[in-house]
Amino acid sequence: MKKIFIIAAVLSFALLQACKKDKLANVGNIQAPVITSPSADTAIIVTQADSSQILKINWKSATYGVSAVVSYFVQVDSAGKNFSALVNLGNVTSGNSVSLSYGTLNTLLTNGLNLAPNAPTSVELRVGSAIYGKDTVYSKIVKIALTTFKGVDRLWLPGSYEGYAPASAPTIPKQSPNMFEGYAYFSAAGNFKFTSAPDYNHINYGDGGNGTLTTNGSAGGIGYNSAGVYLLDANTSALTYSATYISTFGIIGTATVGQWNTSTPMTYNQSTGLWTITTALTAGALKFRANDGWDINYGPSNSNNLTGPMIFNDSSSINIVNAGTYTITIDMTQSKQVGYLYSVVPN
CATH class of the missing domain: 2.60.40.3620 (Immunoglobulin-like)
Structure with a gap:
């Protein structure tokens, strides 16, 4: 009798598991999530000025054929890498979007994928879904063009004293977010600008009047009266500056x-x-x-x-x-x- 009971219990358990499996196998018509935005070939250019802008990745829900909590995750990798060195951009449960700032995206991808800054790179985006940690399926890949940026760690000081050549101009370093300070020697009286790169193709800061800066590229330079050493401070957020002559x-x-x-x-x-x-x-x-x-x-x-x-x-x-x-x-x-x-x- 005892043996019959044990055999019956084993058979019942096996039948239950088979039913569960059949129930998830009904999941045989699984439909993967579908990315709806960004669309293929979207170009995203990240700069310091728009680092707070929000990128929202949206998709249509996956279909599993059963009532279950679906987990989603968003992955990205360099094109052609087959997600071998992927970066995860976010996870949600029973949701249809992930949002992150351009600045966060920039940090994740420059660090995680080692992307070269200030140059367009082709990356691939996909959304995965799973239930109970199993039956993972992925959306079709969406390829986008992404240009990351390297945060400015110094400002260049091109001016009349050196022929307005940013590449050969001295620099002052960043002391704290948006704050730059340093000493520079100007060989002759004249004017100068602050630039965010050793060229004029990025952000240039000219004289906005009364100790303020302007990013208007056609604005004039900041004037100073004497050759010599100056203590320079610039706040690229408040757009203010000071230039103090150091006689000794x-x-x-x-x-x-x-x-x-x-x-x-x-x-x-x-x-x-x-x-x-x-x-x-x-x-x-x-x-x-x-x-x-x-x-x-x-x-x-x-x-x-x-x-x-x-x-x-x-x-x-x-x-x-x-x-x-x-x-x-x-x-x-x-x-x-x-x-x-x-x-x-x-x-």
């Missing part, structure tokens, strides 16, 4: 001959972009400031270090322990890193 940098503090009253001037080298001085110091404090005033001054990141980064408008100072002759250098070129460096070397 100097050392100041109780370790210097001028104490806290007068800066001792340093010498600027046009070819290296460095400010230097060799002078006698006593035990005490040492800082740096421009134009013999406190509007532009720098302290060390660590008071006990004789070399390191400088911090703008920082109250700390370098602690000179031993009196003696020192060669003091500040590097405002940012050629080694984003930020300004100092060194105090005993002779």
